[in-house]
Amino acid sequence: MRWFNSQQQSRRFDQFSYFLLVSLFSILVAAPAKAARLESWRFNASQNQLEITTDEGVQPKAQLVSDPTRLVIDLPGIVLGRPVINESMSGTVRSVRIGQFDRNTTRIVMELAPGYTLEPSQIKFRGITDRRWLIKLPTPQLASTSTPPIVVAPKVPTAPSRSAESEIAAIESVELNGSSNQLMIQASKPIRYTSRWDRSLALYRIEISPAQLSNSVKGPQLGSGGPISRVKLRQENSQTVAVLIQPATGVELGQVNQPSQRLVTLELQRARSLQSATTAAPRAMNVFNPAVATTQLPRSPNGRMVVIIDPGHGGPDPGAIGINGLQEKGIVLDIGNQVAVSLQRQGIQALLTRADDRDLDLDPRVQMAEQSNAAVFVSIHANSISLSRPDVNGLETYYYDSGRGLAQTIHQNVLQLTGVGDRGVRKARFYVLRKTSMPSVLVEVGFVTGRDDASRLSNPAYRTQMADAIARGILQYLQQAAGL
Ligand SMILES: [Zn+2]
Known part of the structure; x- marks a missing residue:
């Protein structure tokens, strides 16, 4: 995952130059079929950061307007479904208002204190999933006399006074x-x-x-x-x-x-499958012989089980960029390659969605998994948060639907073998997890913006350790699923 710079994206949309159009290219967003709702929002005043969660995927649009400076964020296809919200604060962001702009659009207005303005290129949108967005504002600056030209927005909702x-x-x-x-x-x-x-x-x-x-x-x-x-x-x-x-x-x-x-x-x-995974851990990996496994797990025509390893990002998309310019795409490629080699040694047919530094969309990754009749799909990513948060470190493993057991088994193995911090096994609607029909997981191996994780992920020996742990988790899961 990574932060997106809204202005870089907007250069491709000259005809809408007054819009800071936000594009998320690592997660595809489907247009909601029915009215989706704004589930929750939270403004963190100390970090100037707004977090919103909707119950369907959304593609926010933002514009900056003047007098006083306001960042206006529209959520197309989202219905607020409750009274206008207005929260006032004492800082340079003076208020956050949320209202129904038109029948199908919820509008969020973040208003600055008089005289303050924002550098538009520093406003960052980050899609945690297609339903959860972080919008991080730079520190507001006192406006100089020559303020950049900014357009006037359509009428913004005004908040009625709070009820009794x-x-x-x-x-x-x-x-x-x-x-x-x-x-x-x-x-x-x-x-x-x-x-x-x-x-x-x-x-x-x-x-x-x-x-x-x-x-x-x-x-x-x-x-x-x-x-x-x-x-x-x-x-x-x-x-x-x-x-x-x-x-x-x-x-x-x-x-x-x-x-x-x-x-x-x-x-x-109590996570029972987690406990049995732990007790199964001492079993030697090489007892696994897929040729004798009596199993319902899908296999390739040559009888070997297929596992898809999916290193995230690649080519022009570096993924997250962290401390000392550490890039997600390189870390996850190295780990992914080593996971595949490890699995091959154990008789598994491991297929990489990308084995080198190339551009690859999300859909071809999913198609590869579907067409190869893969038993499991494992996407490998590195996490990021603001560079001002080097204290945030640790492993997160995501699943959707049937991937939960796989996520728990991999997560547990990585915790045991690498000593990385534990940020939990979580359910999320990532595209590659939703669109694959086999158990699928997305492993965020650590934070490239984290002090501890970045230094360890820079170390080739640590990446090998991480790859071995992920491979061991996959093998253990397949053994259990095959009833071995
Ligand atoms: Zn990523």
Whole structure:
């Protein structure tokens, strides 16, 4: 993944030069068939960063307008489905307003304090998935007398005053149920929630609104051996409470549900397949002999199992760029090549979507997997966040649908064999995961912007270690799937 510079993209669209058109070329975005919704948004004032999540893919469009300076972000195909939101702040970004611009477009307006302006080329859009976007603003500057020409936007939504305080619920308790497989959040009045992994805190976040923490709120009793190692309750703003959860080792967070208007629950599951993967670890890799495996796993015509290894990006697309100019495309190519060699040695037919530094779209990668009747698809990427966050490091493994067991097995092996930090196994709607029919995963081997990860990923010996760990995870998964 990488940050996108909106102005670089806009040069290709001269006819719309007043638009900072944002293009995401590593993730294809399908036009939503029905009205999609804005699920959540969050503005981090200390980082000047807005994060939005929609329930279908979206391609944001942005424009900068003057007097006062406003960044206007339109989300075509997205319906807000609730009253206009207006949040005021004390910093140089003075307010964030969200409203329904027209029937099919949600508009977000971030307004600067009077006299401040933004350098348009420094506004960065990053698609975490096609549904989650980070919009990072540069530090606003006091405008000089000759401000660059910027167009006036169509009328922006104005926020009605906030409705009565009596709607706000009190969060009364957050506790585990009797069998410790559910966390229950109870409120005095009807509430709504959103949930997601909070990447900056590495905690699972459930946000409840409109709500305030009751003075007598009870937190859960967390014993050792329980499913949760930490819960934080925070009043995020006047009507939002955040419940931040760190699951214990070996525990997977399941669905968030709302059994009643005043109750939100989070499922907690012991990851059984993870435990069996761990106990299977000492088994020597070379006992795996696909010729004798009785299995339903698909095979190539010559009887060998096919695994697709997909190093991300390539050619003109460097992927993420990190500390000292470290490029994602080179790291993942080296690791991918070594994973393939490792698998070949074990009798697996490993096919690389790219074996050299070339341009390759997403669809051909998927087509290769489909046409070769591959048993599994493993995409390899390196992660990035702002260069100002060298403290963010670690492994993330993504799956969609049937790839969960594969993701867990690879993730566990990489953690054990490399010592990389653990940022969890996560579900995501990446194109290559959604469009492949076999179990497929995307491994983000580390952050090129992370102090620890960047220095390790620069080291060829570490990349070999990483490749061995990924290969071992794939083999273990195939052994289990074949009932060996
Ligand atoms: Zn990538």
